[in-house]
Amino acid sequence: MPRGRKSRPGFTLIELLVVIAIIAVLIALLLPAVQQARESARRTQCSNNLKQIGLAIHNYHDSYTRFPLSSIDPGLGKSGVFASILPYLDQGNTYQQYNFSLGNTDPTNLIAVSQKIPAYLCPTAPFRRPVPISGCDSNSRAPGTYAACTGSLDPYGTFPTTANPTSVPNNGAIVNSGSGSTSMRDLTDGSSSTFLCGESAWNFGDYLWGAMPATPCSGQVRWGFTYWSSPYPLATAFTTAGPFNPKSMQGDSSRLSSFRSEHIGVVNMLLCDGSARYISENIDHNLLNSLATRSGGEVVGDF
Amino acid sequence: MRPPPQFSNLRMCWVPVSGEGDMAGTLQCRWASIGLLAVCCVVGCGGSKGPQRVAVRGAILFNNEMLKAGRITFTPIDGSKGPTAVATVTDGFYDFNVLNGPVVGKNKVQIESIIDPGFAMDDEAAYAKASQEKGGVPVLPQQPIPPEFNQQSKLVVEVSPDGEKKLDFSL
Numbered sequence: 001m002p003r004g005r006k007s008r009p010g011f012t013l014i015e016l017l018v019v020i021a022i023i024a025v026l027i028a029l030l031l032p033a034v035q036q037a038r039e040s041a042r043r044t045q046c047s048n049n050l051k052q053i054g055l056a057i058h059n060y061h062d063s064y065t066r067f068p069l070s071s072i073d074p075g076l077g078k079s080g081v082f083a084s085i086l087p088y089l090d091q092g093n094t095y096q097q098y099n100f101s102l103g104n105t106d107p108t109n110l111i112a113v114s115q116k117i118p119a120y121l122c123p124t125a126p127f128r129r130p131v132p133i134s135g136c137d138s139n140s141r142a143p144g145t146y147a148a149c150t151g152s153l154d155p156y157g158t159f160p161t162t163a164n165p166t167s168v169p170n171n172g173a174i175v176n177s178g179s180g181s182t183s184m185r186d187l188t189d190g191s192s193s194t195f196l197c198g199e200s201a202w203n204f205g206d207y208l209w210g211a212m213p214a215t216p217c218s219g220q221v222r223w224g225f226t227y228w229s230s231p232y233p234l235a236t237a238f239t240t241a242g243p244f245n246p247k248s249m250q251g252d253s254s255r256l257s258s259f260r261s262e263h264i265g266v267v268n269m270l271l272c273d274g275s276a277r278y279i280s281e282n283i284d285h286n287l288l289n290s291l292a293t294r295s296g297g298e299v300v301g302d303f
Numbered sequence: 304m305r306p307p308p309q310f311s312n313l314r315m316c317w318v319p320v321s322g323e324g325d326m327a328g329t330l331q332c333r334w335a336s337i338g339l340l341a342v343c344c345v346v347g348c349g350g351s352k353g354p355q356r357v358a359v360r361g362a363i364l365f366n367n368e369m370l371k372a373g374r375i376t377f378t379p380i381d382g383s384k385g386p387t388a389v390a391t392v393t394d395g396f397y398d399f400n401v402l403n404g405p406v407v408g409k410n411k412v413q414i415e416s417i418i419d420p421g422f423a424m425d426d427e428a429a430y431a432k433a434s435q436e437k438g439g440v441p442v443l444p445q446q447p448i449p450p451e452f453n454q455q456s457k458l459v460v461e462v463s464p465d466g467e468k469k470l471d472f473s474l
Binding site for chain 1: 353354374378379380384385386387388389390391393403417422423424425426427428429430431432434435437440441442443444445446450454
């Protein structure tokens with residue numbers, strides 16, 4: 001009796017090859033998914049950061065019965081939300097170092113403002129240059145990637161004054177000192193449909209260091225402006241007036257106060273009820289403005 | 304006599320098929336794997352796109368002069384939905400491409416002049432100084448273009464997916 005196929009059960013070579021090919025296809029499909037899982041984890045970490053910031057702002061509100069101001073002085077140069085909530089983020093020592101009667105660019109505050117605070121940095125956001133560069137980033141301020149939402153209008157706005165009768169105050173949950181102060185009861189649109197904070201990024205490849213103030217970096221790419229300690233509108237007091245999630249500045253510095261992120265297609269936004277949401281960059285702009293205002297009276301549908 | 308293998312008729316790739324008929328089995332197997340690959344490719348390529356945008360460009364006249372530095376914003380209204388499109392106006396001209404242009408449908412247009420306060424807007428120290436000099440009032444000068452063209456804009460244009468891609472405004 002000839003030995004051969006009949007007597008031995010098992011796989012043929014072709015079957016084995018097919019199985020290997022299928023496994024290869026599955027791995028090829030899976031590997032990109034693994035990379036996306038990493039990004040997904042970073043995005044979740046980013047939303048956790050925002051939730052921590054939201055919790056800190058709520059705790060601040062419990063202590064002072066109002067929200068922290070986006071800027072405590074009309075010159076927009078002293079301190080803002082992210083300095084005010086430091087003690088509620090376990091950063092009490094940094095808070096103690098901060099002299100709030102001096103500006104964030106005052107050398108006295110150097111130790112405080114140069115602290116990199118993990119909760120203020122989105123893990124997805126890369127830094128394409130070292131931040132801070134000593135001598136260029138004034139007072140060596142550490143970067144941040146989050147900003148407060150001051151509404152849907154001009155972030156510099158205040159109540160009308162004789163010098164500027166058409167000025168419009170901030171209409172978001174967080175406002176600057178020239179626009180009064182806000183607390184939970186001012187959120188007549190509902191805390192679940194009002195933005196509290198959102199993301200910023202260091203992603204403007206066409207944003208260069210200016211000639212003034214003169215620094216050794218003038219003319220080089222600056223990438224961004226968001227220092228957590230700065231209350232300046234281009235740093236941490238954003239609005240939805242400009243484009244949502246812009247990728248470049250195009251010669252218009254007001255775009256520095258647009259919410260933007262390094263995540264693909266979405267921006268993480270924190271609502272006043274303490275929840276963080278991924279907002280698509282293709283969101284209808286009227287809906288976005290409704291979410292940015294605290295008392296616009298708009299009916300906000302699903303988002 | 305040995306009983307026939309139980310699943311040999313199903314000819315599934317991962318069931319050991321022995322003896323007769325495995326040639327046909329592997330053939331089917333090959334087609335199945337090719338089919339699987341094709342299905343994966345088709346399913347995997349589906350991406351989500353935003354609303355359709357249109358490349359638009361044009362000129363802006365303010366008081367019969369070219370608007371030197373400004374900003375033009377198209378915001379969808381009245382049933383058309385989508386993100387806003389913002390372009391910088393330089394020496395009277397603006398230019399959108401299909402990636403950042405306005406969405407198809409009715410759009411509200413807002414035109415602002417970028418005012419030069421005498422210092423770069425990203426110069427915080429200069430802003431703080433100017434604010435101190437003015438006694439703590441807003442430093443930025445008033446918008447020269449009247450509010451009916453920006454804050455309370457009544458300018459509405461219909462952006463069609465094809466046809467006129469040139470929109471000029473005279474304020």
